[in-house]
Amino acid sequence: MFGTQMINDRGHLSIGGVDTTDLAEEFGTPLYVYDTALIKNKIDEFKHAFRRHDGLNWQIAYASKAFSTIAMIQLIEEQDLLLDVVSGGELYTALKAGMAPKRIHFHGNNKSDAELAMALDAKIGAVIVDNFFELERLESMCAARKQTVAVLLRVTPGIEAHTHEFIMTGQDASKFGFNLGNGMADRAVKQALQAPHLDLKGIHSHIGSQIFERDGFAGAIRLMMEHAYKWTRDLAFHLEVLNVGGGFGIRYTQDDQPLAIEDYIDTIVNTAAEECTRYRLKMPAIWIEPGRSLVGEAGTTLYTAGASKDIIGVRKYLAVDGGMSDNIRPSLYQAQYWAICANKAADPADTHVSIAGKCCESGDILIKDAVLPKNCGAGDLIAVFSTGAYGYSMASHYNRLVNPAVVFVESGNATLAVRRETYEDLIRQDIPLKNLSCYK
Ligand SMILES: Cc1ncc(COP(=O)(O)O)c(C=O)c1O
Ligand SMILES: N[C@@H](CCCC[NH3+])C(=O)O
Secondary structure (H helix, E strand, O other), X not given: OOOOOEEOOOOOEEEOOEEHHHXXXXXXXXXXXXXXXXXXXXXXXXXXXXXOOOOOOEEEEEEHHHOOOHHHHHHHHHOOOEEEEOOHHHHHHXXXXXXXXXXXXXXXXXXXXXXXXXXXXXXXXXXXXXXXXXXXXXXXXXXXXXXOEEEEEEEEOOOOOOOOHHHEOOOOOOOOOEEOOOOHHHHHHHHHHHOOOEEEEEEEOOOEOOEOOOHHHHHHHHHHHHHHHHHHHHHOOOOOEEEXXXXXXXXXXXXXXXXXXXXXXXXXXXXXXXXXHHHOOOOOEEEEOOOHHHHOOOEEEEEEEEEEEEEOOOEEEEEEOOOOOOOOHHHHHOOOXXXXXXXXXXXXXXXXXXXXXXXXXXXXXXXXXXXXXXXXXXXXXXXXXXXXXXXXHHOOOHHHOXXXXXXXXXXXXXXXXXXXXOHHHHHOOOOOHHHXXXXX
């Protein structure tokens, strides 16, 4: 179990000192429950890992794509982190939450003019430029506004991180960034240096997500520093910032063994320092952008079990009141999760079942091989762990299911952070046929 999760004296799972059966009763299911103390602990672990490196200039920006709501961003601001956004919607949420614009960085491989204008209007801290199209547009938009903006260039180091192919981003064939290997990044640096309204601070790479090994980070940094050396020598460009993105792995199942946060940070900082010594470069500021590793383990989804189907000798299904609409990751990446029966948490888990979602897709299976107590069935509460990242943020309305509520729990208190959608919310943007002029 993670953070403040424990089995209380009623034999129930409790999180943040709150019994999950009480949460289900008060807020309904499906329900995303966030252990905010655990989020703060993770933030502290990252800060501590950096502070061990004396004299290092560092920054942590939370990648809000992992879980972006007003309350979450306010928690991030309160913890003194920076914020990454990748769309106008994420930027809007951040600004509405009161995040200081200077502390926001804007990513994305296809930012629209409207999104760039929104970022420039707000005077955000930095734009991470992904491609030549954006580089040119950003310079001309800034010129028209007589405004300068700090930029990093996203580079693709040509590293295949050991993770699911859908969440690898550092390989040569990636849709993201300027390739280091084929001269694209060199041209981008030259072009950015010549752009009078772009203040080139450094480079950024993000090699992928849910990474359990050091090699990918170290390899990417070596390649980036080799190029930084060439840019210093040939273009008199000194790298102020080396942003190595996010991607730090977390525990979804009991078999997962991610590195300690310190290990990731030590690898990053030590590799950068070694390369600076090798090339006689000044150590750049090290920026990171964790998403999953800050919020993933802090999130638990509570479902109520309903129908079951026992195909003797094949498989037993237990269906819950949510599914791929609140957690697309099992269907999209074959992601594995761990679940327990939250109201029978002290009972021995000895029966293999497939926890099925309620969407009209055979692939809507949350956990193919869960192990639950024998008598866990209709009406029981199922807790799926580590759903805090890319669950709520990737939720859909498939089958017109409403998005679940989100509650934050801490020190025995539970507070609603996002209301459950209503059926009325589902049809709010719909326009009746009789009002469609083309139909008349
Ligand atoms: C550019 C960038 N930064 C940061 C992240 C956050 O990654 P993670 O949630 O794996 O830490 C992502 C997502 O993978 C990303 O694309
Ligand atoms: N959404 C993905 C990770 C991609 C993150 C963005 N680059 C996941 O759930 O694992």
